[in-house]
Amino acid sequence: MKEAGLGIGGRYEPIECRSRHKVAIVVPYRDRKDHLTVFLHYLHPFLQRQQLNYVIIIVEQSAGTPFNRGMLMNIGFNEAQLQETFECFIFHDVDFLPEDDSNPYTCPEDGRPRQMSFSIDYWDNYKPTPRSHFGGVTALSTADFRRINGYSNSFWGWGGEDDQLFQRVKFNNLTVVRSFDEQPLLVHKARYKTQSHQKAQPNPDRKQVLAEGNVRFQIDGLFDLKYQRLNLQFKPLYTHLLVNIQPGPIKS
Template identity: 35%
Template sequence: VMFDDVAAENPYLEIGGYFKPNTKPRGKLAVIIPFRNRKFHLRVLLHYLHPVLQSQRFEYCIYVINQSNKGVFNKGALMNVGYLEAMKRHNYSCYVFHDVDLLPEEHRCLYTCSDDVRHISTGISKFKYKLVGGVTVGGVSAFTTAQLQRVNGWSNRYVGWGGEDDDMAIRIRAHGMRIRRPSPSLCKFTSLPHGPDPGNPLNKKRFNMLRHTTKEMFGDGVNSVEYSVLGETLQATFTNITVELGK
């Protein structure tokens, strides 16, 4: 079993990384982590994340959407897959998309949805816990089912590093929706260092692609993501779904 130490720290977890409090839950969350080859980061994240979610009395399950080594990493497509696969398994009220290298420092920072899209990771250590200019919805963000459906999820066009979060911010604004951000002093995250992923080059075309978001978004997103599930394993601390993107 992977991450036995994390499992031992969380005796109330059910298989697959599922937790239900013994009082009325505050909400029902699917936490979706797009992933490839970052086992160390994942272990550290789970060590911090499970206690935070449990202390906030959420019913939740953690889904790691693991891209097979075929093709360039595509975070947007993996997040769409996570939403579709989680939706098949339970009736969630809120979907939290979570980068594997951001560790929550605060139990007071709520992992919850609201009437607006919530961008949760506002205070990040590498930005000295200040909101950076041109802020998008990258890092950790929370959407209701209705919000996700309205913007048609994330774009599948941004392979390589960067762009999908800027694209999402454009989608949200184009639909007259708002992004709500908690105070960076309340929602603090440590960003784990990592070297460049050799299989994940910087997406140099992203600025040009962002100009076409409003035209493309109705046909590019959760309604068009192509993938096949290669396997699903219920670990003690998370549900692992390995997928191959594309036809």
Template identity: 40%
Template structure:
């Protein structure tokens, strides 16, 4: 009897170990992928400034020091405050005063019910951006209704607002992600860029090559070309794969920076309700992308408030 129990325990142990190995994030993950070498980054960036933006600086900003910055920022910055004299304009807009920036970027953050995380994100990101010599503005798009969270639709709304403000580059950014390397320049490349390819949650390994979510940079013209993201994904999951399929359909190949430059810290949070039925919605994504996106976007704008650190757009979907 004891021998039988020992065999049963041994068998269960083998099953558990096998499952751990099979389900581990490293399985089927990509430790290496094609990326833009540091010496080629500046040649791949799109030099474009927002409409109606002008600088009185006499010299252009130098970005060689940014992309070769080996610093890793501390996550503890989220618990602090911005230094005095940060010179951030109303609505969360900033541009360096000592040099003329070559890049204008709108950071678009879909949001609901994470006030403390948002506060830390804003403090951290403004500190981060001050090291990059770019002109930027942070847009936070909050869903105020009680329906399941629709991340993609909020990103579409933010993209429309940013494009109306004249921003040529969009960074679609989750609030629970923080870039660790200032060398990860928040500017658009000629091809859409997956910025967060090395996340601590996945042990800084890319889970799969077609992943295109978390933090991405895409030119406004390209975002219009693919008709933005689908508006149909209520709940968590599927919208990033749908976005990738739109890039494929328009022959837009994504790019990345090297893994060390692309490191992010992801905060843990309560999981969102999954999209239902997300696989069915995703299977028809290419068939409806021309009619589902920016050109079918409908929502009610509840209010827009220019806070000291961000532009807050509240919407009912």
């Protein structure tokens, strides 16, 4: 990968042309080393074949508190902006692998965030997920992510943060699009394979937090993000952030 032009910190920019898109791939992470190894060795060549200017940022949550996927996404966004300017962000689960090179990892238009992983192997053998599904792999312009105040920081444990992200998008009058919406015969190119893993225990409070979320859209997210950066390393295949986060009182 180094010979192909991959720079330290998982940073790549094509030499033979100027990419039209500068993308940050943010991956929330904890205790999934095997998945991460496969993900990195698979996704780098995939992104390079699309001649993208990109970086892969792995945001790892330290032990001691329930996993908070939404907050890790917000942290990745915030820390990336401290390094350089990106036009858009792709928020990417570590176990999802795009199957076809034609699946574009380019930046979406402002006002039109893209749901990318809507055709998934485990979902009824690639049957498209419901239109309200907005998770797994999603792409938003930097301006749109700021506009919706990012993810909620209030979901500790599995589930809920993607559903509220969709609510935030709709609340701000953004239109969720899918790859190949205008070319339905090519929908098979947007398929994703998932690496097998044990399903996490659902958060029993997620439905209540989700139901109350609309009164906190403006104050729960990037606006009130608090975390402790324990370490920042620019590794050969990715930028690694280790952070400590703690639950706080839910604002209303």
